[in-house]
Amino acid sequence: MTAAVTTPPKEKPAQQAVPGPGRLASAVRHRAGRKLLPLAVAAFVLVPLGVVLWGGGSWPAALTVDVSGPLDDANEWVIDNRESHPLFLYFLLHLSNTATDAVDAVYNGLDALGWVGFAVLAVLFAWRAAGFDRRGAKTAGTAAVVFAVCGLLGMWDATLLTLALMVVAVAAASVLGIALGLAAGLSDRFHRMLRPVLDTMQVMPAFAYLLPFVLVFGTGTPAALFCTVIYAAPPMARLTALGLRGADAGVLEASASLGASGRQRLWTARLPLARKEMLLGLNQTIMMALSMVVIAALVGAGGLGEEVYSALSTVDVGKALAAGIPIVLIAVWLDRTTAAAGERIGTSVPGGSRLLHGWRAWALVAVVTAAAAAANRALLAPTWPEGWTYDISTPVNKAQDWITEHLASGIPVLGGTEVWSENFTLWVLNPLRDGLVWLPWWALLLIVAGLAWLVGTWATALTSTLALGAIGVLGVWTKSLDTLSQVIAALFVTLLLGFALGVAAARAGRFERWMRPVLDAMQTMPQFVYLIPVVALFGVTRASAIIAAVVYALPAVVRITTQGIREVDPAALEAARSLGAGSRQQLLQVQLPLARPALQLAVNQGVVLVLAVVVVGGLVGGGALGYDVVKGLSRGEMGVGMTAGAAIVCLGLVLDRLTQPGAGRSRRRHEG
Amino acid sequence: MRTKTRNTRTAVAATAVLGLLALSGCGAAETGKSNDAGDKKTVKLTVPSWVGAQANTAVAAYLLEKELGYTVKTQQMGEVLAWDALSKGDIDGILEDWGHPKEEKQYVDTKKTVVKGGDLGVTGHIGWFVPKYFADKHPDVTDWKNLNKYADEFKTAESGDKGEILEGSPDYVTNDDAIIKNLKLNLKTNYSGSEASQITAMKKYAKAKKPFLTYWWTPQWLNAEIDMVEVKLPAYKEGCDADPKKVACAYPNTPLQKFFNADFAKNGGKAAEFLKNFTWTTEQQNEVALMIADEKLSPEAAAEKWVKANESTWKTWMPKK
Known part of the structure; x- marks a missing residue:
């Protein structure tokens, strides 16, 4: 966080x-x-007061607020109004229709390439991004192996569908992340405001907000896409801001002394200097987006996630693995490609044909892909040949049975x-x-306050104590402690x-x-x-x-x-x-x-x-909070799910503050 | 001075962007995507997470495509989400519903966007089950009054000094915590959180011939693999489960229901008529479910195999010409 x-x-x-x-x-x-003394004094006054007022033991019932009522009401309102209210007709429905159309368009585009065309595109894209040279050839080789395996496992079509969703999700998450990161990189106040928002976006379990998204945007692609964007955008925002803030002061000074205006400096100095961080942000955004593939399938987005999920219903580990491997391989392919592209930044361009650099190289990629796609159309079937698949599920299931039998x-x-x-x-x-x-509730609050104060400042202590208190107020004290013990x-x-x-x-x-x-x-x-x-x-x-x-x-x-x-x-x-x-x-x-x-x-x-x-x-x-979040989604009880999700975020806040690396004085210096 | 101009410029840019957005969004959006893709008619069905219901969808989809010439799109999603999608017309039908009183009231009675589609023909039943190998050894375990005697046998690390009753996915309605409390049983629920986990655990116990007590239901394909015997709880009476905190009785028998989108039911033509006629027995559903779960056939292949062998059954579902 x-x-x-x-x-x-x-x-x-x-x-x-x-x-x-x-x-x-x-x-x-x-x-x-010095730090614990005032805390001890405060505790000496407050604890007896609290105990007299509300008693010891578990979190006092008098101090809880039931938020599920209002949440369930909001749920009803959305269902009753989503086909008539202007907010939906003129804004939200446009979003969800655009999302569906965009993913459909990308999928149809990939599908039209045919399997040969798409494989050629994937390999050349990796090669071009890593530089058209011998080191890039290794990345290109990885790409070739990745898609050959996807096809061999019989997951070609599911892989394309997942990729289409990923392309749109990563593009949207990057745009959102860069916009937020730009603002946070240029304004200190915005930077401070953004941090807790990004933290929540990442720690709030997607299961918890899947339901409201489905109600508002509809099942299938839209809800899956927006949830993925929410989860995947924070790294891009963080690293863009980091890159902008970390720009070499000397370069900026030089650029200013040459008479560059604020905007010119942003475009010609700060953004180019932040390129490496931004590429790392893209890499992270892709990885986060890929981790949402199965969750997206829970609301009907299809693709590899659906294969994994449906394999679970027949308890078929082999089939689930056959769909899981392509997800891992896509991650490896994109990770190696972006990493190789990142390594090239800042290195001098070696000699060689001019055809292999700049826009000409991208044009070359496009031309070769088009040729391959045309050849595919003319000569072969558009989908991966069915005879070239290998079913791994039986051997995997046998291996799994053997292992569990002998190790359990x-x-x-x-x-x-x-x-x-x-x-x-x-x-x-x-x-x-x-x-x-x-432990009585006040003792736990006191322990957290003391620990947080020891590792950080009074602000750290206050934040973590308030977060723990919020869990109690939400009325999930005992469940949260169960989850805390597991964590x-x-x-x-x-x-x-x-x-x-x-x-x-x-x-x-x-x-x-x-x-x-x-x-x-x-x-x-x-x-x-x-x-x-x-x-x-x-x-x-x-x-x-x-x-x-x-x-x-x-x-x-x-x-x-x-x-x-x-x-x-x-x-x-x-x-x-x-x-x-x-x-x-x-x-x-x-x-x-x-x-x-x-x-x-x-x-x-x-x-x-x-x-x-x-x-x-x-x-x-x-059990505990995790089960409640799943229950909220599967039974349509938004109150239960969101409450448990919020409690997880609060737990995250407490634990993050207690383990903040170099918290306290050095952190203050770090944040400037 | 400079910051001021920059602020103005930002404001101008922001206004321009918002203006563009407003312009592009000035038309009202379509609320539902059109039902017909090209000239071929499309039917959209949900694929629930359990195998029995997958069998319904697979057979219905196969017949709609091969016999009636429809294109069938299937979409996998949770039950409550499927109800919502049904109301919006994102899907046309749910073929197996185990009872969602809250959603039924909201969508069928109040909003009237969903209509009842009649019985599926299969009767679902939830209950407490023990494996047959254990019941054979201790025949009196099948009465709830004797459960406390066997609580020790069901103990695990999770249940402490009480006996464990294994619970399933949060998808399914359970009153077990209340039943245990109200019948004063020395048991503790352990929520496995997903059907896959529950089945894996049951298979493991059965292999080792260990005693266990579980929340379970029929029809379920695993019942063909592991023989299960139901523990008799106090008999179900109408309304005895009205207050979730005071339940102390067995679960009812649920004739599983079909539900359709109201528009589809009215204008769905032959597809709607066919799906309304679609009804089969527990045994027939189980036959297809076993092909999917046990023989690991794909749902399409299983449906094809069943359809080829049972023409007399499905002929009666076909719409009259």
């Missing part, structure tokens, strides 16, 4: 000035006393996954949840594994190369694909929900840790080595302490990502 976006594989951890460990400890001790229980000494999950629930989750629920446990497991794997990857390059595709797949594979194996291995328990969260959050933590350790100043390492430090000592006493800001960022990102899959946890036995 900070400037870093939710999937940060490519993003560098924010480099912030943090005092050395020794100084920090003493400063905290010193500051801690009965392994000597280790016990098996079922035993682990049972013990984890009994000895970690239950005590944690019961402990949190047992904490998932975070703990994620960090433990993530730091270990991250350190291993940083120290052994081969291990990192081997891990990279695995991490990519873990991050982009729709969670719906692995729901069934997770339940088969761990049962319908909260432990399953935690596994799903760990799988999703782990890649980001591993990547940030690896990068943080890699970027430790080589001079410091050299010094330690020359003093005779062993490899273990180097790691524990030099690398890890110096990588502290990166590790903190990893914790923060872990929190955000774990929260992002609370809803998925609800689908495998997590």
